[in-house]
Amino acid sequence: MISFVNVTKTFKKSRVLDNVCLDLAKGDRIALVGSNGAGKTTLIRCLLGEYTHDGKVLVDGLEPRANRAQVLARVGFVPQIPPPLKMPVGELLGFAASVCRSDPQDMVRVIGALGLDYDRIRKLPFVKLSGGMKQKTLIGVALGRPSDVLIMDEPAANLDPEARHVFFRLLADRRDDGVMLITSHRLDEVASLVNRVIEMDMGKVALDDRVADQVDMASRLSCRLTMNRPDAAFARALGEWGFSGAGVEWQGWVNGPDRLRFLGMLSRYTGLVAGLELKEAEPCVA
Amino acid sequence: MRAFLRAARLDITESLRARWFLFYSMVFGGIVVLLFVFGLTESRILGFTGLSRLLVTYIQLCVAILPIFVLITTVRSVAGDREAGVFEYMLSLPVGLAAWYWGKMVGRFTVVFLPVFLAMGGAALWSEYSEIGVPWDLFMVYTALLVSLSWSFLGFGMLISAAARSPDVAQTGAFLLWLVLLLFLDLILLGIMVREQLPLEAVVAIALANPLQSFRTAAILLFDPQMVVLGPAAYVILDELGARGYLAFALIWPLALGTGAAGWGYHLFRRGDLP
Numbered sequence: 362m363i364s365f366v367n368v369t370k371t372f373k374k375s376r377v378l379d380n381v382c383l384d385l386a387k388g389d390r391i392a393l394v395g396s397n398g399a400g401k402t403t404l405i406r407c408l409l410g411e412y413t414h415d416g417k418v419l420v421d422g423l424e425p426r427a428n429r430a431q432v433l434a435r436v437g438f439v440p441q442i443p444p445p446l447k448m449p450v451g452e453l454l455g456f457a458a459s460v461c462r463s464d465p466q467d468m469v470r471v472i473g474a475l476g477l478d479y480d481r482i483r484k485l486p487f488v489k490l491s492g493g494m495k496q497k498t499l500i501g502v503a504l505g506r507p508s509d510v511l512i513m514d515e516p517a518a519n520l521d522p523e524a525r526h527v528f529f530r531l532l533a534d535r536r537d538d539g540v541m542l543i544t545s546h547r548l549d550e551v552a553s554l555v556n557r558v559i560e561m562d563m564g565k566v567a568l569d570d571r572v573a574d575q576v577d578m579a580s581r582l583s584c585r586l587t588m589n590r591p592d593a594a595f596a597r598a599l600g601e602w603g604f605s606g607a608g609v610e611w612q613g614w615v616n617g618p619d620r621l622r623f624l625g626m627l628s629r630y631t632g633l634v635a636g637l638e639l640k641e642a643e644p645c646v647a
Numbered sequence: 648m649r650a651f652l653r654a655a656r657l658d659i660t661e662s663l664r665a666r667w668f669l670f671y672s673m674v675f676g677g678i679v680v681l682l683f684v685f686g687l688t689e690s691r692i693l694g695f696t697g698l699s700r701l702l703v704t705y706i707q708l709c710v711a712i713l714p715i716f717v718l719i720t721t722v723r724s725v726a727g728d729r730e731a732g733v734f735e736y737m738l739s740l741p742v743g744l745a746a747w748y749w750g751k752m753v754g755r756f757t758v759v760f761l762p763v764f765l766a767m768g769g770a771a772l773w774s775e776y777s778e779i780g781v782p783w784d785l786f787m788v789y790t791a792l793l794v795s796l797s798w799s800f801l802g803f804g805m806l807i808s809a810a811a812r813s814p815d816v817a818q819t820g821a822f823l824l825w826l827v828l829l830l831f832l833d834l835i836l837l838g839i840m841v842r843e844q845l846p847l848e849a850v851v852a853i854a855l856a857n858p859l860q861s862f863r864t865a866a867i868l869l870f871d872p873q874m875v876v877l878g879p880a881a882y883v884i885l886d887e888l889g890a891r892g893y894l895a896f897a898l899i900w901p902l903a904l905g906t907g908a909a910g911w912g913y914h915l916f917r918r919g920d921l922p
Contacts, residue, residue: 409739411921433741444736447664448657456657460650460742486664499736512739 362387362540363408363510367416370403370564377403378414379564387509390532390541392551395561401544402441404561405512408542409438420510434461437503441514441544443487443495450490450498451483457502468505471531472497475524492519504531509539516543517551522603526616529554530579553618580617580641585610587636595630602626615639650742654750655757662758667720672762674716678708679766683773698774699782705767706789706866710859713793714800715825717759721804722817725751730814735922744921748913752805760797764790788894792862795901799858802905806912809919828859851883858901865897 363385370378378400385391393401406412410425410432418425425432446453458465469479475497482490487498496519503511511532517525532541532554545551548558552572560568588595588609599606602623604613615623620639627634662668682701728734738747767789771781803824811817831853840850854860868890885893 406735406920406922411735411738413918413920429743430741433739436739436741438736438739440732440736440739442732444733445731446733446736447661452657452660456653457740459653460740 362389362421364419365404365407365416366419368404368407368418369415370400370407370412371415377564378407380416381564381566383559383566383569385540385542387539388537389557390555391543391557391559392548392555393542393544393559393561394546394548394551395567396546399561400564401561402514403564405438405514405542405544408512409433409436435508435539436510436512437506437508438511439496439499439503439513439516441518443492443499446487448487449484450479450487453487453498454502458506461506463506465505468501471505472501474527474531475500476521476527477501493521493524496520497524500528500531504535511535511539511541511543513542514544515546522614522616522619525619526581526614529616529618533579552621582615582617582620582639583612583642584615584623584640585612585636585638586634587611588630588633589635590633592630592633595633598626598630609635614642617641648746650746651750651753654742654747655754658751658754659757662724662755665724667723668758668762671716671720671759672765674712675709675762675766676769678705679770683770698770698779699785701770701774702767702782702785702789703866705770706792707863709763709793710796710863710866713763713796714828714859715822717797717800718804718807718821718825719818720759721755721801722808722811722821723814724755725805725808726811726814726817729808729922732922738921744917745913748805748916749909752801752909755804756798756801759801760794763793763797767793789866791898792865795898795905796858796862799901799905799908802908802912806908806915809912809915828857831857832860832863847883855884855896855900858904861893861897861900865894868893 363383365381365383368378368381369376377398381400381404393404395401403412407414407418408420408425410418410427410429413426420432420435423432448456454465454468457463458468472479477494477497482494482498487495490498496516500513500516503513517528520528535541541555543551543554552558556572558568558570558572559566584604586599586604586606588611591608596611599611599613602613602615604611606612627637679701682704738744767786771783771786774781804821807817807820807824811820840853864884868885888896
């Protein structure tokens with residue numbers, strides 16, 4: 362579906378992408394990982410037709426740069442850093458829906474599902490929203506229109522646990538429809554969302570591997586946790602995960618795709634954990 | 648067409664919310680108010696009086712401040728948007744590059760021209776109300792000259808924004824361009840060139856090419872056919888082209904120059920990296 366053929370990008374004398382060759386097929390959910398300067402963003406910008414480059418990028422045989430309208434109409438994109446747009450949220454949605462020839466109400470529905478009150482933010486300048494609200498709005502624009510290529514740069518970084526759950530569920534609904542490309546500095550953030558990992562290093566593909574595709578993206582785990590003594594820092598961390606409780610007994614929900622990240626957080630407090638129960642619940646509706 | 652109109656509208660609404668636009672509008676509105684307050688319509692200099700006197704002064708002030716305002720706000724906004732990631736996101740949507748670029752240009756033209764025109768239009772309406780009398784033919788000529796001047800410097804601004812990779816470089820480029828064109832105004836550098844006995848053709852060519860010079864000359868020539876307040880090159884040009892010929896040239900040349908510069912900028916924009 363998407364091919365990178367000997368793609369090389371050089372800025373002045375610095376080679377940022379070095380002869381990258383990749384084939385992404387329908388159904389691929391890819392974690393694009395790598396350190397800063399590895400070439401992830403440059404690769405994405407080449408795919409979006411925003412950078413000139415040597416070699417070829419093809420989306421179903423079409424070059425994004427030469428066929429912007431056809432290719433980008435199929436692409437939903439969530440950038441890592443939201444653009445500082447002064448326009449109200451309603452206007453942003455209107456513009457995006459108009460050029461994508463889609464229904465803005467679909468975007469509004471996704472925004473609502475992510476827990477954002479659209480009527481409250483409709484007239485607010487986009488730039489004045491909080492980080493999480495901006496992220497939800499951009500996810501709404503990307504997912505609220507027909508697109509079979511999803512490109513997301515650290516998409517869940519600013520989302521609260523409930524919004525993450527809805528977000529994962531929305532992704533699960535589209536899992537076999539096309540290609541999903543999710544970039545992150547940390548594999549544990551996105552590991553459960555993907556079935557393929559591509560690691561970039563110094564502009565080259567350092568690793569391209571399939572991963573086990575067992576986790577249901579819409580699943581949730583009920584969790585009960587017992588500490589051997591109350592701890593303020595641990596309690597704060599659990600609070601950020603939406604857990605309720607007091608003293609040594611805590612309970613809450615962990616999104617299926619977040620389990621690795623949750624266990625990573627717990628590992629920092631191993632000495633305090635007296636008991637832990639993680640139980641997969643029936644796939645639930647948010 | 649839909650994307651073009653959307654892009655133009657987007658730029659207009661974004662500019663209307665920007666602080667620079669408020670300041671920009673206040674400057675031009677403020678100039679007109681001050682000219683009225685200081686009783687300029689009642690004074691008489693070189694035969695100009697009433698609203699004609701005010702318009703001549705207004706247009707002289709415009710030639711000094713409008714180009715630098717247009718240049719700086721354009722390059723700051725366009726190059727700044729690119730650096731801040733606005734282009735990265737907005738150009739990930741299926742909007743054509745031509746629609747985006749020219750839509751932005753037309754949107755910006757609207758916001759840089761309207762305050763200047765509305766200030767002048769407001770002065771005309773006030774004069775009509777106060778029964779001072781409005782020289783409508785002069786008003787029309789000055790409106791056309793302002794369109795031409797704004798478009799020309801907007802074209803330069805778009806070219807600089809497309810060529811420069813950062814807002815700082817773009818701003819420096821814009822300022823240098825304005826300074827060079829200012830230095831080549833008839834009475835400043837051209838006077839020296841004539842004194843140093845440079846070939847007349849070269850001096851006239853430079854004067855003709857400079858949109859600031861053509862604007863300034865055209866703005867005055869209706870009242871001062873002898874060009875005593877301008878300079879030697881303007882006198883020669885006017886002698887060659889005649890008043891109507893020069894006026895036509897002063898309207899068309901900056902428009903062509905601005906369109907050419909913007910076209911070159913589009914070529915660079917289309918062929919280079921977008922964000």
